[in-house]
Amino acid sequence: xxxxxxxxMIKEFLQVLxxxxxxxxxxxxxLIQTLVFGYAVSTDVTDVPTAVVDRDRxxxxxxxxxAFTSSGHFRVVSAEGGMERAQAMLDDGxxxxxxxxxxxxxxxxxxxxxxxxxxxxxxTDSNTARVVLVYANRITERFSGAVRAAPAGxxxxxxxxxxxxxxxxxxxxxxxxxxxLVMLVTVILTSMAVxxxxxxxxxxxxxxxPITPAEFILGKTLPFAIIGYVDVLLVSLLGVFxxxxxxxxxxxxxxxATTFYLMTTLGIGLLISTxxxxxxxxxxxxxxxxxxxxxxxGFMFPIENMPRAVQYLTWVNPLRYFLVILRGIxxxxxxVEILWPQMAALLAMGAALLAAAxxxxxxxxx
Amino acid sequence: xxxxxxxxxxxxxxGAVRALDGLSFAVxxxxxxGLIGADGAGKTTALRILAGLIVPQRGSARVVxxxxxxxxxxxxxxxxxxxxxxxxxxxxxxxxxxxxFARLFCLSRRxxxxxxxxxxxxxxxxxxxxxxxxQLSGGxxxxxxxxxxxxxxxxxxxLDEPTNGVDPVSRLDLWELLYEFVAEGMAVVVSTPYMDExxxxxxxxxxxxxxxxxxxxxxxxxxxxTDAVLQVAGAAECVEPVLERAGADVVAVAPLGGALRVxxxxxxxxxxxxxxxxxxxxxxxxxxxxxxxxLAQAAGGAPAGEAAA
Numbered sequence: 001x002x003x004x005x006x007x008x009m010i011k012e013f014l015q016v017l018x019x020x021x022x023x024x025x026x027x028x029x030x031l032i033q034t035l036v037f038g039y040a041v042s043t044d045v046t047d048v049p050t051a052v053v054d055r056d057r058x059x060x061x062x063x064x065x066x067a068f069t070s071s072g073h074f075r076v077v078s079a080e081g082g083m084e085r086a087q088a089m090l091d092d093g094x095x096x097x098x099x100x101x102x103x104x105x106x107x108x109x110x111x112x113x114x115x116x117x118x119x120x121x122x123x124t125d126s127n128t129a130r131v132v133l134v135y136a137n138r139i140t141e142r143f144s145g146a147v148r149a150a151p152a153g154x155x156x157x158x159x160x161x162x163x164x165x166x167x168x169x170x171x172x173x174x175x176x177x178x179x180x181l182v183m184l185v186t187v188i189l190t191s192m193a194v195x196x197x198x199x200x201x202x203x204x205x206x207x208x209x210p211i212t213p214a215e216f217i218l219g220k221t222l223p224f225a226i227i228g229y230v231d232v233l234l235v236s237l238l239g240v241f242x243x244x245x246x247x248x249x250x251x252x253x254x255x256x257a258t259t260f261y262l263m264t265t266l267g268i269g270l271l272i273s274t275x276x277x278x279x280x281x282x283x284x285x286x287x288x289x290x291x292x293x294x295x296x297x298g299f300m301f302p303i304e305n306m307p308r309a310v311q312y313l314t315w316v317n318p319l320r321y322f323l324v325i326l327r328g329i330x331x332x333x334x335x336v337e338i339l340w341p342q343m344a345a346l347l348a349m350g351a352a353l354l355a356a357a358x359x360x361x362x363x364x365x366x
Numbered sequence: 367x368x369x370x371x372x373x374x375x376x377x378x379x380x381g382a383v384r385a386l387d388g389l390s391f392a393v394x395x396x397x398x399x400g401l402i403g404a405d406g407a408g409k410t411t412a413l414r415i416l417a418g419l420i421v422p423q424r425g426s427a428r429v430v431x432x433x434x435x436x437x438x439x440x441x442x443x444x445x446x447x448x449x450x451x452x453x454x455x456x457x458x459x460x461x462x463x464x465x466x467f468a469r470l471f472c473l474s475r476r477x478x479x480x481x482x483x484x485x486x487x488x489x490x491x492x493x494x495x496x497x498x499x500x501q502l503s504g505g506x507x508x509x510x511x512x513x514x515x516x517x518x519x520x521x522x523x524x525l526d527e528p529t530n531g532v533d534p535v536s537r538l539d540l541w542e543l544l545y546e547f548v549a550e551g552m553a554v555v556v557s558t559p560y561m562d563e564x565x566x567x568x569x570x571x572x573x574x575x576x577x578x579x580x581x582x583x584x585x586x587x588x589x590x591x592t593d594a595v596l597q598v599a600g601a602a603e604c605v606e607p608v609l610e611r612a613g614a615d616v617v618a619v620a621p622l623g624g625a626l627r628v629x630x631x632x633x634x635x636x637x638x639x640x641x642x643x644x645x646x647x648x649x650x651x652x653x654x655x656x657x658x659x660x661l662a663q664a665a666g667g668a669p670a671g672e673a674a675a
Contacts, residue, residue, distance in 0.1 A: 007469035
């Protein structure tokens with residue numbers, strides 16, 4: 001039993017490591033994607049091209065414009081010209097925002113009245129627009145705070161973002177990339193490895209040998225589980241040492257959670273392979289299931305915003321649970337006492353998926 | 367000796383295709399049994415049932431007295447199977463393929479070393495031990511596949527068209543290899559569409575439409591063949607009407623080079639020769655061979671095999 005399993009695993013490793021393209025998929029792609037995503041995938045908004053329409057032309061109005069530009073989020077691309085020009089710039093996309101200060105701005109401030117300024121943003125990209133508005137709010141708040149030397153009573157909101165003090169979206173994305181890449185790599189590898197045996201015909205030779213379904217399944221999954229671990233380590237190291245993503249929790253807990261997560265992804269890969277006859281079909285199927293998993297995981301879009309029915313669907317999404325665990329371990333430093341429900345969910349799903357795959361394999365092969 | 371392979375009334379249907387329709391045969395230890403038949407006759411299905419890859423819908427299969435589809439019976443240790451399709455790992459070398467299959471059957475290191483050395487020697491693959499299987503020629507590949515199926519010394523070896531796509535020299539090699547193991551008491555079932563290979567088997571079964579048409583020793587079967595065989599050369603428009611007029615007396619017609627090979631019912635041969643000569647065709651009598659026998663049988667023709675059966 002052990003002998004056969006060992007040989008099966010050695011064979012899988014030989015086949016994977018001998019194929020240079022496969023090596024690229026396993027190690028090159030995760031590295032490159034982490035680098036690219038780490039740099040490029042960011043919801044932080046900087047240097048929004050801004051057209052300023054300053055009709056007040058007072059020291060106060062210039063001060064407000066300076067407050068906008070010095071924040072780093074806005075860059076003035078046009079300070080002259082009226083509303084028509086600003087509107088034209090919004091239309092052709094050369095400006096992303098228009099800051100309009102009407103006459104009487106300085107007068108209102110001095111007179112202790114509420115001074116009105118208008119900010120028009122290009123709302124075609126709703127997310128960016130929302131972020132820009134938040135920045136603008138913060139800047140004007142600070143500006144009016146400085147003007148009003150002493151705040152006269154009332155409520156003042158003091159906000160702090162915990163776990164990610166500078167609200168860097170990279171810290172939020174890198175753990176997500178780990179989960180996504182590991183799922184993609186291990187699901188593809190597993191489904192392909194079994195389907196290839198079918199497609200080439202080698203499965204016949206295996207089926208007439210004394211190998212048992214359990215040995216076959218283990219021999220097909222353990223090598224890819226190991227590759228999955230290596231990928232998790234690789235991307236984590238890159239995130240921590242290159243992108244300075246903090247890792248505040250236990251690395252051991254991370255590895256344990258990875259084990260449960262890999263059980264689910266390998267199970268999915270095996271199930272796909274029992275349903276497909278060719279590697280092409282398997283690859284199509286991988287992508288068909290992969291996208292819903294990613295989109296409905298909370299990786300990009302918050303689950304709380306989804307319709308209730310879809311929220312229930314996300315309960316069977318292993319990526320969802322692993323993301324919570326990863327962000328917990330990386331950013332919050334939370335431990336098993338908080339993350340156990342997610343871990344339990346992954347373990348249960350992994351066990352069920354692997355069992356289903358073994359049963360199906362027994363049926364389809366016998 | 368009691369048979370180690372027994373197929374009894376095997377029947378199997380794929381959708382609308384009746385692959386097997388009551389096929390029965392038995393093979394004794396040390397016997398080389400040939401399943402002869404055209405493509406689609408049901409040979410592969412029969413072998414896959416015996417290998418335990420398919421459970422037959424009707425009838426039963428026994429290999430060394432056990433159900434080949436029962437994975438727990440230990441039958442697989444006694445069974446070697448070489449599928450018609452590619453079945454080795456093309457990206458693994460010759461030696462790695464051998465080692466992998468040896469381990470699947472839990473051979474010890476020593477057994478593996480001894481047997482693979484011997485098999486590599488008699489298949490003359492030693493020089494290519496490090497070469498990936500996908501870079502072997504058709505003949506070498508089949509020899510390697512055979513070596514992999516022989517590593518665990520099965521008592522029963524099932525070969526599905528082992529000589530398909532193999533050059534004549536390698537074909538001879540393959541047969542020599544088989545004879546060696548058969549001499550040691552292995553039972554071999556080999557399927558082939560090549561009639562000329564039938565004569566290499568101890569016993570053959572002619573399979574047609576999933577049924578056994580005829581069974582016996584190849585020589586005896588041919589000897590018992592009573593029809594005449596003619597080689598007919600001439601313009602088609604002269605020959606064809608004559609053959610058509612002869613009706614049921616012409617059992618089978620097959621192309622033979624530029625001419626025709628015509629199987630004629632005994633007694634009708636002299637008349638047909640005269641008619642053909644009159645139509646301007648050259649006619650030569652030929653010695654019947656296995657193919658004629660098969661064609662005559664497949665055409666639903668004469669009870670040619672009575673003497674042997």
